[in-house]
Amino acid sequence: MNRILRWAAAPLAVAALAGTTLLPAASASAATGATAMTTYTIELISLTCNKKQDVDKDEPELFIDGVSKFGPGSMKKGDTAILTGRSATFTGTATMELFEVDNGQDDFLGSAQVTSAQADGNVHVATFDFRNHAKYTLLYEVTS
Incomplete structure (x- = not known):
């Protein structure tokens, strides 16, 4: 059980180290729209x-x-x-x-x-x- 929890926490630790924020799916799509490239x-x-x-x-x-x-x-x-x-x-x-x-x-x-x-x-x-x-x-x- 501890091994499963440790692997589940790894993505959270990597994201924290990279300075990124994990967003729920709805928020992630909104954030993606905000960074769209201008043509x-x-x-x-x-x-x-x-x-x-x-x-x-x-x-x-x-x-x-x-x-x-x-x-x-x-x-x-x-x-x-x-x-x-x-x-x-x-x-x-x-x-x-x-x-x-x-x-x-x-x-x-x-x-x-x-x-x-x-x-x-x-x-x-x-x-x-x-x-x-x-x-x-x-x-x-x-x-x-």
Whole structure:
């Protein structure tokens, strides 16, 4: 009998040591709802080629958290692609990456982090210039 009581008390001791509180089932579900993650949306506006990477036209492709949101396009210096209507949702942070698509291995042009703190009603700018001879500017907004 003592062995059973000792094993039954172990979860209570572990919870106390971890600084957590055990709640009845009804309270636990209420607590879970209070910590739900807010979803944010990245609204893309435009991508501008300030300096191309390739000898001919570039074929840029933009990914947000690994999902293609634009491209591969066909751009030269001074071109702007309008991206309105394209968006991605995230919680916490998202990663935007730009590549120049080639016949062989694609060229990584850079990445930018988007955070929930950017849901401030302003237009934000991400610059992709990781590779020599390449510079792109992305305009976007973050909403909650």
